[in-house]
Amino acid sequence: MTKTSRLFTPLVASLALLAQLAAGPxxxxxxxxxxxxxxxxxxxxxxxRALPLVxxxxxxxxxxxxxxxxxxxxASLTQGLLEAGSASLDEQQIADRIADIGAQIGGSTESDRTSLSxxxxxxxxxxxxxxxxxxxxxxxxxxxxDILERERKRALAGLREALTKPAMLAARRFNEALYAGHPYGGSVTAESLESITRDDVVDFHRRHFGAQRASIAIVGDVDRATAERIAIRLTEQLPPVEAAAPxxxxxxxxxxxxxxxxxxxQAHIAVGQAALAREDAxxxxxxxxxxxxxxxxxxxxLTKEVREKRGFAYSVHSYFAPQQVAGPFQISLQTRGSQADEALAVVRETLAGFIAEGPSAEELQAAKDNxxxxxxLRLDSNAKILGYVAMIGFYRLPLDWxxxxxQQVAAxxxxxxxxxxxxxIHADRLVTVIAGGDGDKAGAAPATAEAGK
Structure with missing residues (x-):
């Protein structure tokens, strides 16, 4: 196959999928x-079947x-150590095996789930x-x-660097304030990393990495029977575990x-509250x-009011991050420290106006159209489809999501x-975190501050 044809095949597959998605009402x-x-x-x-991949x-x-x-x-350390060694292969042999078979293996840890892909x-x-x-x-x-100790040192070094950055300080403190006393509210510290032993990692894996807690998404060039065999093989040797408590x-x-x-x-500002679960009317x-x-x-x-009309920030945005239980609603921006309070006042005024008035007919139609x-475009590759299918499976959403x-958006x-x-969204529940900006306040009286952890 020529270089041109190799490039052409996935392009045709993507265009075909887009055409299929766009067809009909x-x-x-x-x-x-x-x-x-x-x-x-x-x-x-x-x-x-578009590409020879699974x-x-x-x-x-x-x-x-x-x-x-x-x-x-x-949880994160346990996931990161999965590729550090198995019963028959050490870390280098695992890396060599992955390269030899042309596979990609990775993973991640979020608040609700840990993944291997x-x-x-x-x-x-x-x-x-x-x-x-x-x-x-x-x-x-x-x-x-020895690899646990190496990864611990890497994590400690990364943490020390992160805690010098106002964006990370704001994110950590915001999450801690929204979820104080809740499982979502934990922050990694040097002390927590230092306290983790190999026995902790082994026990966490034994208690949580079982088929009863597993959701498997399979997307690609395999038939149903093969997919069934894959799911069994990946989970048949896992330890028995109890279902996760809600x-x-x-x-x-x-x-x-x-x-x-x-x-x-620059002051990094976060405003918000816990708001939206993954399954929510x-x-x-x-x-x-x-x-x-x-x-x-x-x-x-927010962009029109904060950036275009007043020039307070290059970028300002809001989002909902749905989780198993109420995930955060957050407004984020960065602005010069000397104008942080003014920018924040505009953010609050804009939010209050939107809650009171809602969108105009023109704004609503533009949002729906986009x-x-x-x-x-969200479904134009196996990887993107996999992400959605995995989300649907893990959170037990309807298969026709x-x-x-x-149609749900249009309605x-x-x-x-x-x-x-x-x-x-309630003004009397909004947590506001302002990290940094002191370098743009020459001559100003120091503000009352809560130090980052």
Whole structure:
């Protein structure tokens, strides 16, 4: 195959998918099949023959919300050590095996879940080799003590650097304030990292990495029977575990302003509250409304008021981050320290006006048009489809979530947006964090400050 044809094939596949999504009055998502494997794992599968690849993501209810008290960072460290050694291979041999079979293996840890992802050629030999390796990493990690110490030192160095940056200080303090006393509110510290032992890692894996807590998404060039075998192989040797206990709802916050000193010229500002669970009746009104408020880039109200009219910030945006239980609503911006209070006043005024008035008819239609017309681009690759399918599987959303997304967006009314924002976003619960900006306040009296942890 020539270089031109190699480039042409995925291009044609992407264009074909976009054409399919754009056809007809409704934009159809991929066909998702679902079943429970004999091991107890939940499986979602999408057949896609456009490219000779298979993409797999295994999610466990084992995110940072499950870190024990005083051990923040344990979930992330456990995930990062999966590739450090298995029963039959050491770290270097694992890296060599991945390179030899042309696979990609990685992972991540969020508040709710920890993931391992596998991308492989769909040809039988390469695919089977990648699945065998993935199964070994999941079920038989050795967590070598020396590599744990190396990764701990790396994490400590990264933490020390992060705590010099006002953006990170603001993000940490904002999350701690929104979720004080809640599993979402833990922050990694030097003390928590130093306290983690190999026994902690082994125990965390044993208690959380089981098929009963696993959700598997498989997208690509394999048939249903092959997908069933893949799901079994990846989870059949995992330890038995108990189902994850439901997370509690976070306690309501009280309006407060927290200032973190830092010599930066730019002040990093975060405003918000806990607001939206992944399964929530207000999801689409809040999603569409947020596009108008601050999620739509240069066409959003916050950008027009804060940047275009007053020049307070180059960038200002808002977003909802839905999680298992109420994830954050957040407005973020950076501005010169000397004008931070003025910029913040404009943000609050704009938010209050939007809650009271909702979007105009023109704003609402523009938001819907952009969100619906751009929907196909969210599904133009196996990797993007995998991300959505994994999300649907882990959070147990309806299988037609992608199919109905455009219709759900189109059906949102201005009144629904006003009602949802009025019920869910409250001025007397908004937490405000201002980190840095001291370098732009020469001659000013020092403000009362709460230091970052």
């Amino acid at each position: 409704a934009l159809a998502g991929p066909k998702i099949e679902q079943w429970t494997a004999p091991t107890g794992a939940r499986v979602l599968y999408v057949e896609s 993409d797999i993501q295994i999610d466990f209810a084992a995110g940072s919300a499950f870190d024990p008290a005083g051990k923040a960072g344990l 596998i991308r492989s050629l769909s040809s039988e030999a390469e695919r089977n080799a990648a699945i065998e390796l993935g199964a070994s990493l999941l079920a038989q990690p050795t967590f070598p003590e 997370l509690p709802a976070p306690a309501p916050t009280q309006a407060t302003v927290l200032r973190i000193p830092n010599p930066s010229a 207000d999801y689409f009104p809040l999603l569409v409304g947020n596009y108008v408020l601050g999620g739509g880039g240069f066409v959003s109200r 969100m619906i017309n751009g929907f196909g 992608l199919d109905t997304y455009p 949102v009314s201005a009144e629904q947006i006003r009602d949802a924002f009025a019920r869910r």
